Amino acid sequence: IAGITQAPTSQILAAGRRMTLRCTQDMRHNAMYWYRQDLGLGLRLIHYSNTAGTTGKGEVPDGYSVSRANTDDFPLTLASAVPSQTSVYFCASSESGGGNQPQHFGDGTRLSIL
Amino acid sequence: GQNIDQPTEMTATEGAIVQINCTYQTSGFNGLFWYQQHAGEAPTFLSYNVLDGLEEKGRFSSFLSRSKGYSYLLLKELQMKDSASYLCAVLDSNYQLIWGAGTKLIIKP
Numbered sequence: 001i002a003g004i005t006q007a008p009t010s011q012i013l014a015a016g017r018r019m020t021l022r023c024t025q026d027m028r029h030n031a032m033y034w035y036r037q038d039l040g041l042g043l044r045l046i047h048y049s050n051t052a053g054t055t056g057k058g059e060v061p062d063g064y065s066v067s068r069a070n071t072d073d074f075p076l077t078l079a080s081a082v083p084s085q086t087s088v089y090f091c092a093s094s095e096s097g098g099g100n101q102p103q104h105f106g107d108g109t110r111l112s113i114l
Numbered sequence: 115g116q117n118i119d120q121p122t123e124m125t126a127t128e129g130a131i132v133q134i135n136c137t138y139q140t141s142g143f144n145g146l147f148w149y150q151q152h153a154g155e156a157p158t159f160l161s162y163n164v165l166d167g168l169e170e171k172g173r174f175s176s177f178l179s180r181s182k183g184y185s186y187l188l189l190k191e192l193q194m195k196d197s198a199s200y201l202c203a204v205l206d207s208n209y210q211l212i213w214g215a216g217t218k219l220i221i222k223p
Contacts, residue, residue, distance in 0.1 A: 040215055041215055042118065042201070042203075042212070042213030042214050042215045042216065043157070043201070043203075043211075043213040044213070045210065045211070058210070059210075090156060090157070097209070098208075098209035099209065100144070100145050100162055100164060100205065102147065102159035102162065103159070103211070104159070105156035105157050105158070106156060107155065107156050108155075108156060
């Protein structure tokens with residue numbers, strides 16, 4: 001079934017540790033996104049990529065980094081996790097960036113930083 | 115600043131009609147999306163409006179008034195499975211999506 005796969009599903013992590021959240025899509029979409037979703041707040045964009053080889057900063061990029069080596073994969077790395085990064089992280093993709101195409105979401109990664 | 119306002123929570127009865135409102139103040143406008151998100155799941159796309167008026171899609175309709183910075187999602191013949199959060203998102207002048215916090219819809223039998 002075509003779609004977006006995120007891993008892990010959930011993770012508990014000690015503060016200060018490094019963590020990479022994985023995201024893979026098989027729809028050949030050009031654009032990919034990472035969001036965090038916190039209770040009472042809207043989805044907030046962390047980083048995005050409009051095409052393989054390029055990335056951009058979203059609304060809340062500090063403490064996170066991304067790479068886009070190919071079309072399918074868009075990992076998100078927390079270099080040194082802090083408790084404020086406890087959240088649900090969603091990866092999404094769309095046919096192209098900056099347009100009216102709907103975004104398709106993965107099932108999310110629930111991350112707790114202790 | 116940019117702002118999307120939606121009611122936090124609404125309750126409706128199975129079989130009835132409910133209207134979920136969304137008002138926005140953004141730097142530019144290039145369209146408005148509605149998504150549905152069941153608890154613990156991913157958001158899924160419902161509708162997209164860029165021109166004023168009503169777009170109907172089965173039991174769900176979405177309305178847009180750009181001059182008023184206003185949209186609503188209309189759900190008819192409510193079913194228990196419609197219990198979910200409904201997210202409004204606006205594509206701003208930089209083609210970035212600005213998301214509302216969502217409206218939690220509770221359906222009662």
